[in-house]
Amino acid sequence: MAKTLEINSQSEWTSTEKLVFKFFGIYFFLQVLPIDIRFFKHLFSTNWLNIGYPDIFYLSKYAPSFTGNDNFSNWLIIAVIAGIGTFAWDTIYKKDINYDQLYYWIRVVVRYRLAIGVIAYGFLKFFPIQSPIPSISNLNTEYGDFTAWKLFSLGLGVVPSYQSFLGLIEIVGGLLLLNRKTTTIATLIILPFAGNVAISNIAYEGGEYVYAFYLIALALYLFAFDAIRLFNLLSLEKPTLPNRFQPVFDKKWSQVRIAIKFAYVLFFVIFYGLKTYGSYQKGGYHFPAEKGLENTAGLYNVSEFKWNNQSIPYSKTDTIRWQNVVFEKWNTISIKSNKSVILTHLPSEEIFKEDASRVYELSGSQGRHYYQYSIDASKSTLSLSNKNVNHKNDQFTLSFKKLNDSTLVLSGVNTQHDSVYAVLNKVNKKYLTFEAQKLGRRGVLKL
Numbered sequence: 001m002a003k004t005l006e007i008n009s010q011s012e013w014t015s016t017e018k019l020v021f022k023f024f025g026i027y028f029f030l031q032v033l034p035i036d037i038r039f040f041k042h043l044f045s046t047n048w049l050n051i052g053y054p055d056i057f058y059l060s061k062y063a064p065s066f067t068g069n070d071n072f073s074n075w076l077i078i079a080v081i082a083g084i085g086t087f088a089w090d091t092i093y094k095k096d097i098n099y100d101q102l103y104y105w106i107r108v109v110v111r112y113r114l115a116i117g118v119i120a121y122g123f124l125k126f127f128p129i130q131s132p133i134p135s136i137s138n139l140n141t142e143y144g145d146f147t148a149w150k151l152f153s154l155g156l157g158v159v160p161s162y163q164s165f166l167g168l169i170e171i172v173g174g175l176l177l178l179n180r181k182t183t184t185i186a187t188l189i190i191l192p193f194a195g196n197v198a199i200s201n202i203a204y205e206g207g208e209y210v211y212a213f214y215l216i217a218l219a220l221y222l223f224a225f226d227a228i229r230l231f232n233l234l235s236l237e238k239p240t241l242p243n244r245f246q247p248v249f250d251k252k253w254s255q256v257r258i259a260i261k262f263a264y265v266l267f268f269v270i271f272y273g274l275k276t277y278g279s280y281q282k283g284g285y286h287f288p289a290e291k292g293l294e295n296t297a298g299l300y301n302v303s304e305f306k307w308n309n310q311s312i313p314y315s316k317t318d319t320i321r322w323q324n325v326v327f328e329k330w331n332t333i334s335i336k337s338n339k340s341v342i343l344t345h346l347p348s349e350e351i352f353k354e355d356a357s358r359v360y361e362l363s364g365s366q367g368r369h370y371y372q373y374s375i376d377a378s379k380s381t382l383s384l385s386n387k388n389v390n391h392k393n394d395q396f397t398l399s400f401k402k403l404n405d406s407t408l409v410l411s412g413v414n415t416q417h418d419s420v421y422a423v424l425n426k427v428n429k430k431y432l433t434f435e436a437q438k439l440g441r442r443g444v445l446k447l
Helices: 015-032 037-045 053-060 073-091 099-126 148-157 160-176 180-203 209-235 251-281 432-439
Strands: 003-006 245-248 298-307 324-327 332-336 368-376 381-386 395-404 407-414 419-427
Touching: 015 073, 015 099, 015 209, 037 053, 053 099, 053 251, 099 160, 099 180, 099 209, 099 251, 148 160, 160 180, 180 209, 324 419
Parallel strands: none
Antiparallel strands: 003 245, 298 324, 298 419, 324 332, 332 368, 368 381, 381 395, 395 407, 407 419
């Protein structure tokens, strides 16, 4: 069993300190304790013989929920439970307790829980896949057709080096939490970082602000250990005593502690980091992995368009006429038209393994319709299906013919048996973000 050495004769805990500790000790222990059935469902449904970084990410993202949703009402419920537990502890349990030792172990649990949370997100940014470089379709969508959240994500995606820097900050903060002596330094990194994430989510209508505040709360609990001493030392310039508790482990427990920490680092840092890097090498998790038509990716103007054999001239207001078409490198075709779009939203971080579920490219945007397609090379046909769950019945079966390297003809019918005929002309368009990347920071960009 762990032995402890008390420094400075172990300062006396006042009744108020004990009461405050009991409440917050129970509260934060419940906040990190896996008591949510969703956690265990994910735990037991994971294929541990073939575990991937998404499985670890969702385990790391755990926060208790009693309502089925991630909102602050869960915090209130835990606070009520903690209040009842504090009352019961204070009135019923009368045995002597080493509060320093108990406080130490709760901080250990909170430290490692917080470390998992920031490291998991840190690697998604360090290998810049959380906010990927915008797709061709995104680059050809008007600014006003994006939601605030999508604009924020796209803005971060165009600067992958900055995104990697942000990820590095999170990883460093998480690693510093693994050492008791550097915990306060870690919280001074995490608090402003997570605070910025929380405010950004509120300002840009994201869905991660509750979880960001969850990480902030854990960091504040850890920072409170040194907060008063730091205030006395730095603000009041008073002599300040060191902390009043120093753990000392016997040889057996010291070996166990080192083994547990090594396993933690091996699984949540090294293994998770390598798996995330592997995903980055394959193109990330936001865009489909299946390849599209070879040598076809790009923006196409629609020079000729017929609907039910009726020619429709170019129009920005017509609800049927296609204005332009984008072929992505993967099996997505996006069509710009004035037909209304019911938006889909993906404000929280989700890692989908199946291509059909990867809807980042169309989430938070209108003005374009996104279709996933399959290719029948023997018949030169494409089967298009709208990826928006609100437009499931929007499907086409189209034959395709390449007249030359820059001209493509699509013709066929939709599910309502309306016929369509479109002549597409590829546009040799250059994009500022890509041209700037080629030249580097010191290059001279000519528009």
